[in-house]
Amino acid sequence: MKFATYTVDGAMHYGAAVDGGMIPLNDTFPQWDSLLDVVKAGGLMDLEEAAQGQTPIHHEFQYEMVLPNAPRILCVGVNFPDRNAEYKDGSDQPKFMSLFPRFASGFTGHDRPLIRPPESHMLDYEGEVAIVIGKAGRRIAQKDAYDHIAALTLCNEGTIRDWVRHAKFNVTQGKNWDCSGAIGPWLVPFRDEAQLDDARIITRVNGEVRQDDVLSRxxxxxxxxxxxxxxxxTLQPGDIIVTGTPTGSGARLDPPQYLAPGDVVEVEVNGIGTLRNTVEDEAT
Structure with a gap:
């Protein structure tokens, strides 16, 4: 089952996404104000039980970033071998991973527009799997790592490319423009290692495949x-880790192909779904 955050007539809800619409669940669980509260309480299975046999009530709605109040979002950079080779610096596989923070304000929801700012038209796409932590832990061993995952979702980790090069040692300012990326459409509870070990990421722009790789690489x-x-x-319930994007982003094409108003970007991962967004210029 899949669980989403969405709005109807300006009011925010969470519920089960099913064929034909949404089954609202927030009134069923008044102790949990948001999906983040559900994750912190380990309540995804309770939502699943409550939604069994129910029919959708909300048919007209708008998806929101799936955890709009996510406390911490950490992104892993340059995590596929072909992506490392794109830098053409002759470097071997790095011993340690690249990490940077993103904030929830930089993300919108499924079927919502990514916003291209007037300061730069170098808006790029990065399709990724994101994991949501469900159990707190410090110094977690790899053999126990999957026990700490509550759910999976998708991310288009939209980036303003020239702004990631404004400084010598960080990319934060190019990664946090309002609504430049998206996370969603929903949370898929994590049950089996095959959901990650066998996952394949495909990113399409206007129907053209731009990224295609498997997490096992x-x-x-x-x-x-x-x-x-x-x-x-210490990882805490509700923390999101955006796990890395394959080669094929627009900046690395020859010539570069950045996103423009009217474009449609789709990030698809088997077993999770498809995150779809259009592109619009920021209203000024």
Missing amino acids: MMHPIRREIEYISTFM
């Missing part, structure tokens, strides 16, 4: 990501 697998990150910080 990651230089730093998700078990290692959890182990490494939890070494220096």
Whole structure:
């Protein structure tokens, strides 16, 4: 089952996404104000039980970023071998992973527009799998890493490319423009390692495949990501780790092909779904 955050007539809800619409569940669980509260309480299975046999009530709605109040979002950069080769610096596989923070304000929901700012038209796409932590932990061993995952979702980790090069040692300012990326459409509860180990990422722009790779080729697998990150910080329920994007982003094409108003970007992963977004210029 899939669980989403969405709005109807300006009011925010969470519920089960099924064929034909949404089954609202927030009134059923008044103790949990948001999906983040559900994750923190370990309540996804309770939502699933409550939704069994129910019919959708909301048919007209708008998806929101699936955890709009996510406390911490960490992204893993340059995590596929072909992506590392794109830098053409002759470097071997790095011993340690690249990490940077993103904030929830930088993401919108499924079927919503990514916003291209007037300061730069170098808006790029990066299709990725994101994991949501469900159990707190520090110095988590790789063999135990998957026990700490509550759910999976998708990310288009939209980037303003020239702004990631404004400084010598960080990319934060190019990664956090309002609504430049998307996370969603929903959370899929994590039950089996095959959901990650056999996952394949495909990113399409206007129907053209731009990225296509499998998570098993990651230089730093998700078990290692959890182990490494939890070494220096205690992972908490609701934390999101965006696990890395394959080669094929617009900046690396010849010539570069950045996103423009009217474009449609789709990130598809088997077993999770498809995250779809259009592109619009920021209203000024």
